[in-house]
Amino acid sequence: MTIDPSWYLTLAAVLFTIGAVGMLVRRNILVMFMCIELMLNAANLTFVTFSRSLNDVGGQISVFFVLVVAAAEVVVGLAIIVAIYRRRIGATADDQHLLKG
């Protein structure tokens, strides 16, 4: 007897919501980045759940590609953060107001 997929989907929805709220609430850029990872993992959990419930390998392949893209995204994002910090602009998202047009 396995768990019903709806439980996994509900958990993924809760995880996505926590990530989204954290993205809105936190000011530290690195923590905002971690919240993006939370949302990506919620999507991955949904993919794997549907892959099992529909008996289709496509969902798990999608998770594989999401993992690769997330790794690349983290590399570039952290490089940008390091470049910003090196200019001593500041530690929080509020300090990045120079980016506005």
Add this chain to the structure above:
Amino acid sequence: MSLLAAAALPDSITFVIAAVIVVSGALGVVLMKNPVHSALMLVMTLFGIAVLFVEQDAQFLAAVQVIVYTGAVVVLFLFVIMLLGVDRREAVFADTFHGQRLFAGFVGLCVLAEVIFLGSRTWTTGAPTVQGSLTNQGANINVIGNSLFTTYLLPFEVTSALLVVAVVAAVVLGRRHRDPADGAINEHEEVQR
């Protein structure tokens, strides 16, 4: 099925424990004042997700999750936190804009309601995809390998190109600027601005 019988199932117990770990870790990421603690809480969440992957017979993805996320991504986060020395505490609940936290909570509730509403009904139409069965071709890693190197060969190659681009971008962004006149590394560019 009675609640007692459901609670006695090993799958249920695993799911509940993993779900508690995932949710508490995610809350820790958002609520911890120190970014280092947030990163460690992120590790906890990712391990919980890996347990849920194993429970759904996605053993390969669980291994990749632990290796790539907790082994590479979070370590990269910790490297950057330590390197920049930004592990200062932050007042999590200090409002920058008036009522912003309240509004964020409201938006979060809307997102949760919307996702659960969308997930609770079947919007999909048409025939399901024909990417192959998950259970009839042997072990999980065989199925994924077969599919990845036949049906999804082109996307697989494109991701390798993406990784190369990401590495080059990281190197370019991480370089210090050189003065074009003498080629010396300009260490004091912040002061000169």
